[in-house]
Amino acid sequence: MSPTGGESLTPFTDMVREVLAIKGATLRSVAERAVDPETGKKLQHTTLHKIANGESYRRDRWIVGAVAAATGRALSEVRRAAAAEWVGLTADDILGMSTPEVSVVVAYKPGTRPEELTLVKEALKNLDLEDATIRVVGESNQEP
Numbered sequence: 417m418s419p420t421g422g423e424s425l426t427p428f429t430d431m432v433r434e435v436l437a438i439k440g441a442t443l444r445s446v447a448e449r450a451v452d453p454e455t456g457k458k459l460q461h462t463t464l465h466k467i468a469n470g471e472s473y474r475r476d477r478w479i480v481g482a483v484a485a486a487t488g489r490a491l492s493e494v495r496r497a498a499a500a501e502w503v504g505l506t507a508d509d510i511l512g513m514s515t516p517e518v519s520v521v522v523a524y525k526p527g528t529r530p531e532e533l534t535l536v537k538e539a540l541k542n543l544d545l546e547d548a549t550i551r552v553v554g555e556s557n558q559e560p
Contacts, residue, residue, distance in 0.1 A: 427497035428483070432467045435487045443468075452481035459486065475502055500526075 424430050435446055443461040450459035459482040466473040467483075475498075484494040504525075522536055530550040540548050 426470070426501050428480075428494070428501040429467055429470060431487050431489060431494060431497055432464060432483060436464070436468055446486050450482040450486035452478040453485060454478065454481050457482065459483070 435441060436443065443464050447459055447461040447464055450464065451457070455478045457478045459479060463473050480494050480498045481491060484491045487494070522533065524533065533550060536550060537546070540546050
């Protein structure tokens with residue numbers, strides 16, 4: 417959540433800041449856990465510092481996995497945060513149909529209303545799922 421009450425503009429950075437704010441956490445101790453499980457690449461404490469302070473750093477796919485490992489958050493959650501921050505799109509399971517094995521995710525501009533997702537509606541109709549409920553992040557009547 418941003419200070420103005422909407423969605424944060426820096427959700428990926430916020431995740432790094434939150435884990436660093438835990439009592440006893442240091443850049444080096446968090447970096448020890450920041451290893452991408454897919455590639456084995458380790459995020460350096462200097463890069464964590466840059467992320468936490470909003471400085472420029474090289475944005476690579478493996479960094480998302482390393483941050484997920486360091487924060488203990490689900491990879492899918494960290495991926496959505498990175499997409500929102502790095503690309504400026506909200507990415508979410510708008511149908512509530514994702515499982516641990518399969519993600520059903522749609523990326524859209526912040527502030528989009530469900531009725532504006534016409535391509536999604538057309539795809540659902542083609543799958544005989546036109547009665548599915550579409551939810552978007554930040555929708556006032558959205559269920560948690």
